Amino acid sequence: MSEDASRELGPEARFRAYLAEGKFMIQRSRSTGAYVFYPRAAAPRTGESDLEWVEASGDGVVYATTCTRRPAEKGGDYNVALIDLAEGPRMMSRVEGLPPAKVKIGMRVRARIVALQGQPAVIFEPA
C-alpha cells in the first residue's frame, strides 16, 4: 500500500474493476512468488504487503462439485464447484457447458467472464 493509499481501490474493488474490464486478475507476492485468491490487503500467512496483480492463466481443475437442486420454475438445477487454479489458489465458481450434475472432480476447465446477477463474474467451462 503506497502513501496515498486512500486514493487507490482496495483489493476487492480493484478485482471487480479488472473484471469489468474483462480481465481475470489474481495477486502474487513479489517476495515469495505465491499466488493469492481471493484478493487480500496483505499476503496470507506471511503478512507481506508486496502483493501485485497478475492476469490468471484461466486454467483450472475441478476440486469439488455439487449440483444444487432447484425447481425448474425457479431456474432449475445449477452447479457450484471449487476450482483449483493452475497458479495454485482455489476459488468457488460454477462450471457451465454441461449438465450441472455431470461436472466431475479432476475435470480440466477454463475460465470465462460472464454476467451473473448483472455483475461480471468468473465461471468455468470444460477445457
Next chain:
Amino acid sequence: MAHSLRGKVACVGLATAGCGEAPGWNAMELMAEATRKALADAQIPLSEVDGLFAATAFHSMAAVSLAEHLGIQPSYSDGSNIGGSSFIAHVLTAAMALEMGLCNVAVIAYGSNQRSAGGFRSISEPMPFEAIYEPRNPITAYALAASRYMHEFGATREHLAEVAVAARAWARLNPEAFRRDPITVADVLSARMISDPFGKLDCCLVTDGAAAIVLTRPDRAKDGPKTPVYLLGAAMEHHHRMISAMPDLTLTAAARSGPRAFEMAGYAPKDMHTVQLYDAFTINTILFLEDLGFCKKGEGKDFAGGGRIAPGGSLPVNTNGGGLSCVHPGMYGLFVTIEAIRQIRAAAGGDEGPREAGGWIPDVKLSLAHGNGGVLSTQVTSIWGAAETL
C-alpha cells in the same frame, strides 16, 4: 503436567426447552425457559447467576439480551458467535472465568424458534467471493466436502446413508427425538435430492429448541442435587470462514482441537464411552470420527457403517439421535454437550427421563462432545467425566 483447567469446573444443571416445535414462543423466551429449567435442575437461584454466555441466530448481542430478559446483572458475560460450536467455546471461556474468580455461577444458553418462524435461520453475511455463485450455505459447503471425500476415499452415498440410519436408530430409543420413524439405507438414497451427494435425509432437521447448562467450581458442585460432570479437557481451532478457503475439504480443524482436548483430559479416543458429534450432515460424523482419532483418515466411511456407531454397536455415537434425527434448531453445539453429560448422569443413577432399552448406556464415565461451526470452520472439542475420572 496436568493442564491448569482440567477438572476445574463441573456441569451441575442442564435443560432443554421447546425442542421440536414450539409455536407461539420466540427464541429469547425459549432460551429463558431452558435457563430457568437448568437452574431448577441445579437448585441454584437465578439471583446467583453472575456469568452468562449465549449465542443465537436471532440476536446480535445474545448474552446481553438474555441478561435483560432474565433481569440479572452478570459480572462476566460472553456472546461470541463462532457458529454452532460457540457453546463449547463458551464452556472453555466460562471455565477460565470461574477458575479466575471472575464469576461463580455460569450459565451457557441457546434458543431458536426457526422452525415455527419459517425455516432455517442464519445471521451470516453473504460470503464476498462466493455469493454470486449462489451457494445454499450451509448445505452447499458440506456437499462440496462430501464430494471431495467420496472422490479421495472411494466413499459412496451408501456410506453416508449408514450415518443417517444409525442416528435414526438412536432416535427411535429416545422419546425426545423429533424424527423416530424407522429408515433404511434405501430410504436415504431415494429421498429427494437437495445438493449432490446429499438427499433430504443426509441433512439435519430444522426444528425449534433451546438449551442451557450451569457450570460451577468443583467445591460447590459437590453440594448440588445432581451428579456433577467435570470438564476434563477442551480445545478449539479454525482456519477458514468460507468453504473455498478450507485447505483440504477432507480434513477439519478437529484434527488439531481433538488431540489437544485429549491431552488436557489425559485420556484417549479409546477411553470414551460415548461420542457426541455435531452431525449437521452425514459427512460430518465420518470426518469427525477420523479427525478426532477414532479411526484413520479415509477409514471413517467403513468405520461408521455396519452398526458400529448404532445402538448395540461398539462405539455409541450421537446417542440422542443427533442433529439428523433428534433436534437441530440451527446451532446444535449445546445439545451435543448436554447429551454427553446426560449419559454420564444417567449411568450414575440419575433420572434423565425415559428412553427405550439401550438408550441410556450403562457404565458411562467419559463422554466426548464435539462442536462444529460455520462451514466445517470452527471446531471445538470437549471431554466430560464423572468424579472418578478426575
